Amino acid sequence: MSKLNHLEEEDKRDRGDRANAAERKLSMERKPVSLPPSVSISEMEPNGNFSNHNSSRNCTIETFKREFYPTVYLIIFIWGALGNGFSIYVFLQPYKKSTSVNVFMLNLAISDLLFTTTLPFRVDYYLRGSNWIFGDLTCRIMSFSLYVNMYSSIYFLTVLSVVRFLATVHPFRLLHATSVKNAWILCGVVWIFIMASSTVLLKTGSELKGNVTLCLELNPNKVIKLKTMNHIALVVGFLLPFCTLSICYLLIIRALLKAEVPETGLRLSHRKALTTIIIALIIFLLCFLPYHILRTLHLVEWNVDRCKESLHKAVAITLALAAANSCFNPLLYYFAGENFKDRLKSALRKCHSQQTKCSFPVCVCVWLQKETRV
Incomplete structure (x- = not known):
């Protein structure tokens, strides 16, 4: 009898051990698998891209950037290089009279052309899935060139508008101040x-992470520094020039309204000044204002535990618009440049006299020659 009881106890222990083993196996199967945190990288300034590591949800816009940036940057590169390159060629043509307006426009075109030469590097970077292959020094130059172009464009447009306004309102009193030398x-x-x-x-270069080299990326620990830099750039780099440009616009409108029957030369001067300021305002409102608003909003709203993918994409789009200012500036040269159309006609006659020898494709010269006849 005792032997039978002993066998029953062993049988119960075996069944208990099997039940415990099954329970442990089931609990291991139910245990959640730890996934690597997703990476959200959005174009943030004033120091390149801003990297936000968020493990709560998939917040990456890498696919969007790979599809969006290469196409847009290639368009800006082609149009900006042709427009600004040809504009520089026209500005450097010998002419009987040189003006301070053309000096500012020439420097603006040089800034745009230098910036467009960096765009193929950005295109390659995003096509490779944010993998940089051009070295640390070239990586440092990328963000530097973007912001030098952006804020030099803002200041050249502002100075150009102020000079136009002063030359219109006080043409003789400020003649020395608006000289070519000055x-x-x-x-x-x-x-x-x-x-x-x-x-x-x-100071920010490339960074090796795993099997890829990142460029234009920032550490989330630098968000405080980013906010400080953004506030300075927002006030000094954008708001101050924008307010100056707006005041010039209002004052030139006032001057036009006060002049009842202006002379022909005065009317032409007013019209050129007004055209310059209007085109500059359009570039400000289209290219620079949306980017500075969304950049500031993104930095204020940024939180490591929150993902705002739509805001990330909006910042990327407005950054591309800011880069596209180099495509719109040639319109300013054509419609508001001092003697630009005469210089252009002279350059086209020279191009035509050389037949097929031209700095740009013959089709561009022929098209421009037809446009200037209108």
Whole structure:
């Protein structure tokens, strides 16, 4: 009898052990698998891309950037290189009279052309899925060139509008201040100020992570520094020039309304000044204003535990618009440049006399020649 009881107890222990083993196996199967955190990278300034590591949900816009940036940057590169390259060619044509307006426009075109030369590197970076292959120094130059171009464009457009306004309202009193020599000095001051202010961007280079090399990316720990830099750039780099441009617009409108029957020369001067300021305002409102608003909003709203994918995409789109200012500036040269159309006709006659020898494709010369006849 005791032997039978002993066998029953062993049988119960075996059944208990099997039940415990089955329970442990089931609990292991139910245990959640730890997934690597998803990466959300959005174009943030004033120091390149901003990297947000968020493990709560998939917040990446890498696919969007791979599809969006290469196409847009290629369009900006082609149009910007042709438009600004040909504009520089026209500005450098020998002409009987040189003006301070053309000096500012020439420097603006040079800034745009230098920036467009960096766009193929950005296209390659995003086509490779955010993998940089051009070295650390080239990576540092990318963000530096973008912001030097953006803020030098803002300041050149503002100075150009102010000079146009002053030359219209006080044409003789400020004749010395708007001389060609002083224009070159002022351009040098703008270049030095913008480049010196942007040197902080050269401190951030490429970073090796796994089997890829990242560029234009920032550490989330630098968000406080980013916010400070953004506030300075917002006030000094955008709001101050934008307010100055708006005041010039209002004052030139006032001057036009006060002039009851202006002389032909005065009317032409007013019209050129008004055209310059209107085109500059359009570029500000289309290219620079949306980006600065969304960049600031993104930095204020940023939180490591929250994902706002739509805002990330909006910032990326407005950054592309800011880069596209180099495509719109040639319109300013054509419609508001001093003697630009005459210089253009002279360049086209020279191009035509050389038959097929031209700095740009013959089709561009022929098309421009037809346009100037209208």
